[in-house]
Amino acid sequence: MTETVALTSTRKSHPALAAAVEARAASAQLRVADAITKFAGSMMFVYAHIVIFAVWMVVFEKSPWPTLTLVVSLEAIFLSTFVMIGQNRQAAFQQAKADHDFAVSEQELHANTDLTKAIHAMTEQLHAQICLGNPASPST
Structure with a gap:
C-alpha cells in the first residue's frame, strides 16, 4: 500500500x-x-x-x-x-486534454522538422566534402 x-x-x-x-x-x-x-x-x-x-x-x-x-x-x-x-465535466476535461496534446504534438512536429532540416544540411555538407572533394563552406 x-x-x-x-x-x-x-x-x-x-x-x-x-x-x-x-x-x-x-x-x-x-x-x-x-x-x-x-x-x-x-x-x-x-x-x-x-x-x-x-x-x-x-x-x-x-x-x-x-x-x-x-x-x-x-x-x-x-x-x-x-x-x-x-458527463459535461468529462467532455470538458477530454477537450482540454485533446487541446493540450495537440499543442504538444505541434511543438514536437516543428522541432522534428527543424532537426530534419539541420540533419539534411549537415548531410549535404558531408557529401560535398567527402564525395565531391569540395572544402567545407561555412553555412548557417
Whole structure:
C-alpha cells in the first residue's frame, strides 16, 4: 500500500487533469456535485434505497405507490441531472486534454522538422566534402 502511495505521489499528472482537479477543488458546487455523484454511483446508495423503500412500504404507508412513484420520479430527475453534470465535466476535461496534446504534438512536429532540416544540411555538407572533394563552406 505504501508503495502505491509513493508511486502515485511521484507520478506526474497530465496538465489538463491537474487543471480539472484545481477547478473542482475551487468550486463548492462542483465538490457537492462530486460527492453526490460518488455516493449515487455506489452500492451503499443501492442498499440505502432498498432499506428506505422497504421500510416505507411496509411500516409507514398503507398505500405507498402514489407517493413512492412521485418520490422516485423526482429522485430520477435529480440524479439524471448529476449524471449530465458529470458527463459535461468529462467532455470538458477530454477537450482540454485533446487541446493540450495537440499543442504538444505541434511543438514536437516543428522541432522534428527543424532537426530534419539541420540533419539534411549537415548531410549535404558531408557529401560535398567527402564525395565531391569540395572544402567545407561555412553555412548557417
